[in-house]
Amino acid sequence: VKPRALRSELRKLLEPGSVLPDVAPLYLVDAAGALGFVGSADAIVRPVSAHEVATLVAWCDSHDVPVTPRGGGTGLSGGAVPLEGGVVVDMVRLRRVRALDPLQWRMQVEAGLPTGEVHRLARENGLLYPPDPGASEQSQLGGNVATNAGGPHAFKYGVTGAWVTGLEVVTASGDLVQLGGATRKDVAGYDLRRLFIGSEGTLGIVTAAWLRLTPAPERRLALTAFYPGTPEGAAAIQQVIGSGLVPAALEYLDPGALAAVAATYPGQLPVGAGFAVLAEADGGHDEALTLREALADALSDGALALECHVPADALWRWRDSVSGAVASILGSKFSEDVAVPVDRLGEAIEITIEVAAAHGLPACSWGHAGDGNLHSTFLLAAGDVDALSRAEDAAAALFAQIRALGGSLSGEHGIGSFKRHHLLAMHDPAELRLLRAVKRALDPKGLMNPGKVI
Numbered sequence: 001v002k003p004r005a006l007r008s009e010l011r012k013l014l015e016p017g018s019v020l021p022d023v024a025p026l027y028l029v030d031a032a033g034a035l036g037f038v039g040s041a042d043a044i045v046r047p048v049s050a051h052e053v054a055t056l057v058a059w060c061d062s063h064d065v066p067v068t069p070r071g072g073g074t075g076l077s078g079g080a081v082p083l084e085g086g087v088v089v090d091m092v093r094l095r096r097v098r099a100l101d102p103l104q105w106r107m108q109v110e111a112g113l114p115t116g117e118v119h120r121l122a123r124e125n126g127l128l129y130p131p132d133p134g135a136s137e138q139s140q141l142g143g144n145v146a147t148n149a150g151g152p153h154a155f156k157y158g159v160t161g162a163w164v165t166g167l168e169v170v171t172a173s174g175d176l177v178q179l180g181g182a183t184r185k186d187v188a189g190y191d192l193r194r195l196f197i198g199s200e201g202t203l204g205i206v207t208a209a210w211l212r213l214t215p216a217p218e219r220r221l222a223l224t225a226f227y228p229g230t231p232e233g234a235a236a237i238q239q240v241i242g243s244g245l246v247p248a249a250l251e252y253l254d255p256g257a258l259a260a261v262a263a264t265y266p267g268q269l270p271v272g273a274g275f276a277v278l279a280e281a282d283g284g285h286d287e288a289l290t291l292r293e294a295l296a297d298a299l300s301d302g303a304l305a306l307e308c309h310v311p312a313d314a315l316w317r318w319r320d321s322v323s324g325a326v327a328s329i330l331g332s333k334f335s336e337d338v339a340v341p342v343d344r345l346g347e348a349i350e351i352t353i354e355v356a357a358a359h360g361l362p363a364c365s366w367g368h369a370g371d372g373n374l375h376s377t378f379l380l381a382a383g384d385v386d387a388l389s390r391a392e393d394a395a396a397a398l399f400a401q402i403r404a405l406g407g408s409l410s411g412e413h414g415i416g417s418f419k420r421h422h423l424l425a426m427h428d429p430a431e432l433r434l435l436r437a438v439k440r441a442l443d444p445k446g447l448m449n450p451g452k453v454i
């Protein structure tokens, strides 16, 4: 179907105003930095209801038109970039709160609700929705479900999927189905809900989710500790884990990342600081205080730490500024989000630097230490095509070593379009057969977000 004819057919089928007059460039990219792909689309549709999504997808299925679901567009793996034309489904107008039951610690919201709104709604009712991916004001709950997004507090509380008890999805053929619901336990049949969580829009479109919430902690107390370098910092992280203490968050900055934000630290950095660990203690009033003291002991045990600080409130804002500060060192960056078993974190941090050096690139990393999740980052000048190509080679070498440590190509951002060929090259053929079988069973025509994941 030609783009203009397609738009006119969709206008007949859908609500007035749901088909946008043209294809704005912002729908053809996501938030990926140096490697950002630009896609192409024939129509952008902004449905107002789950039923309208179902009508649209059924029509696309019967006319062989590709469909790319889009949330807030903050993805970092090219997942929402339409690679094969067709229709981009912008979920922004599906943002109703269908149910809010504070006494039952749960809510049901539509997929286009911004993550930050979910946080606010929970907070206003004395509750906590813990998943806290960095771009919460722009990302949507549906995008978080589709990427199974994490964040600093995933260490104690788990990633998005841990808080989803039910999903409403539109399948690739246009059926509107409920998978699970408000019930907290459900083992009837295969766990289809889990299959859709993290499927990056390749199996269907999430239109709403039942979320479980938890009573908000009374208090959150932060702590930072500084070390001369990576070996000492990584050893301190192991000490915290081995101590049995459960911080709400346990993050790190390696020497390069720390140098990028040293000037803006909300406090005094000790002389010789080459590695930072950030921790948060939460809980009841006294419980949080006791935990922070115990964490300070664990982080300074064996005199590894140069200093342990109780920083100003601005600590998490400072932590959020790391990515931008690192990008501004040379003008651009190529960032990965690999994950390793937590006892291999120190090695993975060193490997990032070694692999980059072998490709003539400066590098650094920071990330979610408690989850063994690194933002391994290669620095380059904006528009430096040669450096970009070396960064891609460095990423491939990094992935091979991370896999050898028992790790994963992606702990947070997903495979999308960027890492698809690495997944195909590095995963076991038998596993790839299972992944393909799932895709074929749920999306036999391959029209749902084509070119992504598998």
Ligand SMILES: Cc1cc2nc3c(=O)[nH]c(=O)nc-3n(C[C@H](O)[C@H](O)[C@H](O)COP(=O)(O)OP(=O)(O)OC[C@H]3O[C@@H](n4cnc5c(N)ncnc54)[C@H](O)[C@@H]3O)c2cc1C
Binding pocket: 030, 031, 068, 069, 070, 071, 072, 073, 074, 075, 076, 078, 079, 080, 091, 111, 112, 132, 133, 134, 135, 138, 139, 140, 141, 142, 143, 144, 145, 146, 147, 148, 149, 150, 151, 152, 200, 201, 202, 204, 205, 206, 207, 323, 412, 413, 416, 449, 452
């Ligand atoms: C500054 C910054 C910080 C970030 N920090 C984190 C972090 O801490 N942790 C983390 O995990 N990620 C992080 N991210 C990545 C990104 O925010 C997450 O992947 C987020 O979950 C994407 O949500 P979105 O709504 O923007 O989805 P999009 O980018 O629009 O889409 C992402 C993928 O989900 C699919 N999708 C979107 N909506 C739906 C739907 N309703 N149904 C089916 N499929 C859908 C798309 O097709 C695409 O494959 C960060 C990104 C930025 C820019």
